[in-house]
Amino acid sequence: KARIYAPNRDYIDIGNDKTRGYVVDRVLFDRELAKRAVNRGANLQxxxxxxxxxxxxxxxxxRYKGRIIVGADGLNSVVRRSIGVKxxxxxxxxxxxxRYEAEDIEKVYIFLGNSVAKGFFAWLIPLDENFAKVGLASYHAPWDSLKNLLKKLNLKPLSIVGWGIPIGWVDRSYDNGIILVGxxxxxxxxxxxxxxxxxxxxAQCAVKIIERALEAGAHSSSFLSSYEKCWKSGIGRELRRTLMLHKIYRKIRDEEFNGIIRELKDEKLIRVINEEGDIDYPSRVVFKILKRKPSLLKYLSIPAKPYHIQI
Ligand SMILES: Cc1cc2nc3c(=O)[nH]c(=O)nc-3n(C[C@H](O)[C@H](O)[C@H](O)COP(=O)(O)OP(=O)(O)OC[C@H]3O[C@@H](n4cnc5c(N)ncnc54)[C@H](O)[C@@H]3O)c2cc1C
Known part of the structure; x- marks a missing residue:
């Protein structure tokens, strides 16, 4: 369940008893993946x-040698830099x-508006009855924005983490003998x-193409380009749509967010959100809502130029 706040503090409640996502202990998750890899023969250094x-x-x-090298080394990838990809x-x-006493630990809170988080949004996610994570991403001063939000919510930070969210495509996700993932x-x-x-x-595409490459004894750039074809024609289609939506979302002003939340306060639309909402394919519900309520388009400035050129 989620409560989504407009900048003017108006809100909508979405979700029902269906589980849409899980809060995962990332350390345990990564440790489990590493354990599985080692059990399958990986040499973990x-x-x-x-x-x-x-x-x-x-x-x-x-120094190590690999027949195929996978650069799954995150945002500041050394492997990406090594192959000259920006x-x-x-x-x-x-x-x-x-510290946060949640009324309902199943409910997350989303805060919209440039006054809260420029070009993105803020969140409060309860972890249990006593603690929650409060965070945001913003094109402007994320830490100051978060301090403002915490002040408004009357909450004090116990620990802080900062990171970067990559936005937009990289030019290439493969090279001779090398692929980039994640x-x-x-x-x-x-x-x-x-x-x-x-x-x-x-990563599923990577596995498929690497298996083929090893079988064929091939590692050329052109052979591994099929990895990029695989992911771009799969989940890449949704990633492309989320990029387009982000580009449009960035332009929404606070008064427009207020209007959007006001117009979404409609039982039928909330039902569409609850039935069609999918955390991994967010574009689906957006397009369904716009189809049901085209008047929402007036709040959105659709770019004239292709969005991937502008981002
Ligand atoms: C606080 C936080 C909250 C997030 N919340 C969510 C969420 O709710 N849902 C979601 O889907 N995503 C979330 N993300 C994003 C998500 O964590 C990343 O998209 C995801 O972890 C990317 O996985 P990855 O394997 O590509 O990179 P990473 O998880 O960053 O892993 C890269 C690995 O490479 C290692 N590495 C880096 N450089 C080197 C080097 N030079 N040599 C050797 N090893 C190296 C790192 O130590 C790390 O282990 C969150 C991120 C953060 C930071």
């Missing part, structure tokens, strides 16, 4: 730091842990910054 990749060599404290644009995000390839939903699901979907 902790405390290593890759400095450069020059196919087939990976230069860290020691970093994507980034939006700054901050999150704090706060944040390294900017495989993130631009509407939310969520990269776990799309990264995993792209």
């Amino acid at each position: 902790l405390k290593e730091r890759v400095k450069k990749v020059k196919y087939p060599e990976v230069i860290a404290f020691s 970093a994507p644009k980034i939006i700054g995000a901050m999150q704090t842990l706060v 944040d390294a390839a900017s495989q993130v939903k631009a509407t939310s910054g969520g990269g776990v699901y799309p990264g995993l979907r792209c």
Whole structure:
């Protein structure tokens, strides 16, 4: 369930008893993935730091060789830099842990408006009855914006984390003997910054193409370009739509957010959101709502130029 606030504090409640997402302990999640990889024969080298990749060599404290090298090294990917692919644009995000007595730990709160988080949004997600995460991403001063929000909510930060959300495509997600997966390839939903699901979907493409490459003894750039074709024609289609929506969303002004929330206060529309809403495919519900309520289009400035050129 979620309560979505407009800048004027008006709100809508969406969701029902159907579970839409889970709050995951990221340390345990990553540890479990690492454990599974090791059980399948991976050689895990902790405390290593890759400095450069020059196919087939990976230069860290020691040197390694790979038939196919996967750059799944996150936002500031060294592998991406090594193959001369430019970093994507980034939006700054901050999150704090706060003491918070949740009335309903199943309910998250979303705060819209440039006055709260320019070009993005803020969130409050209860972790249990006593603690919550409060965070936001913003094109302008994310930390100051978060401090303002905490002040308004009368909450004090217990710990703080900051990161960057990659926005927009990278030019290429492959090279001779090398592929990029996850944040390294900017495989993130631009509407939310969520990269776990799309990264995993792209990893499925990576597995398929790497298996083929190893079988064929091939590693050329043109062979591995089929990895990019695979993810762009799969989850990439949704990522492209989220980019377009983000581009439109960025332009919405606070009065327009107020209007959108006012117009969404309609049982039929809320039902559409509840039935069609899918956290991993956010564009679907947006297009369904716009179809049902075309008057909402007046709040949106649709770009004349293709959005991927502008972002
Ligand atoms: C606080 C926070 C909250 C988030 N919330 C969500 C959410 O709710 N839902 C969601 O879907 N996404 C969320 N994200 C985004 C999500 O975490 C990323 O999209 C996702 O983790 C990307 O996975 P990845 O494997 O590509 O990169 P990462 O998870 O960043 O992993 C990269 C790995 O590479 C390692 N590495 C980096 N450089 C080197 C190097 N030179 N040598 C060796 N190793 C290296 C790093 O140590 C790390 O282990 C959140 C991110 C943050 C920071």
